[in-house]
Amino acid sequence: MPVPSILVVDDDRSLRELLQMHLEERGLAVEVAGTGAEGEKLAREKRPQVIVLDVHLPDRSGLDLLEALRQTTDAPVLVVTAFHDMATTILAMKSGAFDYIRKPIDLFAFDAALDRALEERRVSSSAKTLQLGDSASPDLHALVGNSPPMQEIFKEVGKIASSKATVLLKGDSGTGKELLARVIHRYSAPSRPFVAVNCAAIVETLLESELFGHERGAFTGAVAQKPGKCELAEDGTLFLDEIGDLPLSLQAKLLRVLQEREFERVGGVKRLPLRARVIAATHHDLGQRAGERLFRDDLYQRLKVVTLELPPLRERAEDVPLLVGHLLRRINERTGRKVTKVPPEVMAELKRRPWPGNVRELENALLRAVVMAPGDVLLPELIGTSPAPGPPAMEGSGAPLPPGEAVWTLEEIERAHIERVLAATGGHRGKACEVLGITRPTLERKLRKYHLAVPRRTRART
Ligand SMILES: Nc1ncnc2c1ncn2[C@@H]1O[C@H](COP(=O)(O)OP(=O)(O)OP(=O)(O)O)[C@@H](O)[C@H]1O
Ligand SMILES: [Mg+2]
Known part of the structure; x- marks a missing residue:
């Protein structure tokens, strides 16, 4: 693989030189530009892997250039500026910046952002591109799945239609x-x-x-x-x-x-x-x-x-890739994003998860990932790592665990566990205390703390 090249667009000459030296020391190839026009030209001709872009340029606004770059290259853009107010930051991210770096530049923070951008490029080039939206009229309302139980359901629908x-x-x-x-x-x-x-x-x-x-x-x-x-x-x-x-x-x-x-x-x-x-x-x-x-x-x-x-989604993990493709297409359409690449390790992780909230939970996890995605790749960190083995699944448990959080706090786990036990015991507080190994006053205290409602229908039994 050729040495990754970085394009630095900044009108501040000393900063340009500092970054160039720093990047070359890191073994990266560097192109520099002092104006927006020059930057746009180099981006087109040199196809850099990552672009570092100043918001304040003599000939045009960096945000403007950012939008133009988004049309011609999918290289991640790190926006650098001294204006770290709310509006500039939001606008930069909204225009498709990969990350946002403040001036004066802290080289540690800069390196961290650059590493993430280079990693995105690496994953992106190795990622399997999903076949999204290539059929003439993708059926966004279809029930997708090619697992045996789903096929069986399609057959039944045909029979009863x-x-x-x-x-x-x-x-x-x-x-x-x-x-x-x-x-x-x-x-x-x-x-x-x-x-x-x-x-x-x-x-x-x-x-x-x-x-x-x-x-x-x-x-x-x-x-x-x-x-x-x-x-x-x-x-x-x-x-x-x-x-x-x-x-x-x-x-x-x-x-x-x-x-x-x-x-x-x-x-x-x-x-x-x-x-x-x-x-x-x-x-x-x-x-x-x-x-x-x-x-x-x-x-x-x-x-x-x-x-x-x-059937629950965990019993038909083979449907996950098809569902991911389908749901991403739907989410892209709804959000105006174009997240189309799913690295194999991400797909493997999605197939592995237990998905207590089933397809809805998968859909919500993907929606959150798409919204946060800096580019067109569903990066591993966007779906988080799955929580440590949670409370054991219980028969008849109605309360799904908090969906796809990257890291759970103890309180989140405790709350979810109490909720599941209450659902499993049909709202019977006495039984719930037995299962949880706590006293009644402790349960009451935790119910208040977590604002948990005991399943209504069977409350009278306690
Ligand atoms: N096989 C599937 N293919 C595509 N989308 C699906 C599939 N199954 C579920 N979904 C999507 O997942 C979400 C949840 O589905 P739906 O509302 O039909 O679930 P439900 O079984 O009615 O859930 P609940 O019991 O909570 O009401 C919806 O956005 C739906 O479009
Ligand atoms: Mg429903």
């Missing part, structure tokens, strides 16, 4: 249940409405009217007749998200509606037909909830006839 059968979607948080519901809709009734109701987010009294609508005067505040989601879905899809959290009283009503395919508005007598296909989703184990009498067994039996289960 042309029927009106009620479908139950199971899977941990972030595995793609809502996305799957939309895909089923797209392949069965694409031009018809898709109407979603989150059964966990609306209080019981309002939920009934939300689902079935109400007549004028049905209850205080019902000043006009209002159609419910069952009606608004027409002959499209009614998506009942978090069905496991549907209050028991409404479970009975919903069962009847599914059996008779008819419903009435709250306060009404007219029976209206349910024409929509119903897709229900939950991260709960409904069988278990039925055993605990939190979910009606008859409704569960009715719903589970056609069940699609999305």
Whole structure:
């Protein structure tokens, strides 16, 4: 490999000479320019690996030049300036500077930044470029995955697409249940409405009217007749998200509606037909909830006839590269960035992680990395190192660990662990204390300290 070359653009001659000497001592090849025009020309002709750029140039603003350079070269640019105010710094980083160095230059800080930039070049040239966006119309709403369980799901979707059968979607948080519901809709009734109701987010009294609508005067505040989601879905899809959290009283009503395919508005007598296909989703184990009498067994039996289960991401690590490509394309589009290179060691790390928050957590980790990426490479430090083996995964644990933090503090681990134990014990404080090996007052103190809410539904049991 040829000696890496550095281009220094600065109108301050003594600084230029100092940097040149310093860089040559480090065994690097150096080009220098005193004006913006000269700098732009050298950048084009000499193709330096890294560019050091002063913000204050006699002929043009360095930030301006920076934007121009971004179009012609992907060499990292280290911006040097005496103006270390907020605006200049933000603007420099926003214009695509790799890093920002203050004058007077501290050579240690300068070397550190330069090393990072050279490392980025090295990784970048060895990184495998993902095939992003090369198909004519990339399907940004696709459910991607080529693992056997995902292939099986695609087949099932094909089979059920042309029927009106009620479908139950199971899977941990972030595995793609809502996305799957939309895909089923797209392949069965694409031009018809898709109407979603989150059964966990609306209080019981309002939920009934939300689902079935109400007549004028049905209850205080019902000043006009209002159609419910069952009606608004027409002959499209009614998506009942978090069905496991549907209050028991409404479970009975919903069962009847599914059996008779008819419903009435709250306060009404007219029976209206349910024409929509119903897709229900939950991260709960409904069988278990039925055993605990939190979910009606008859409704569960009715719903589970056609069940699609999305496996956790850690059980299909082979899907990770495809997902990373797909998600990066989506994130690049959304953020206007162009992070397209993923070094093999980064991909290996992403495949290795347990991803308790599944695809959503992977997506968030990538989003954070893209936003922080100085260039077009997903550098290892952007995804952080994975935390030390965390608290053991627990069956039925609903609370994902804090996603992808580079380093965890003890408090973060403690908070996440308490949250998981509470979720695993269904909010039973006594049991949680046993599992955690602490006393009740200690648990209460920690709940207050971390502002933790005990899962609401089962609080009455303690
Ligand atoms: N197979 C996949 N391909 C592409 N994107 C996916 C896939 N699975 C999930 N996603 C993306 O991950 C995010 C989370 O998915 P989604 O909201 O469907 O999960 P969920 O199972 O409904 O989670 P929760 O139980 O927390 O509601 C979304 O941005 C979704 O687009
Ligand atoms: Mg969801």
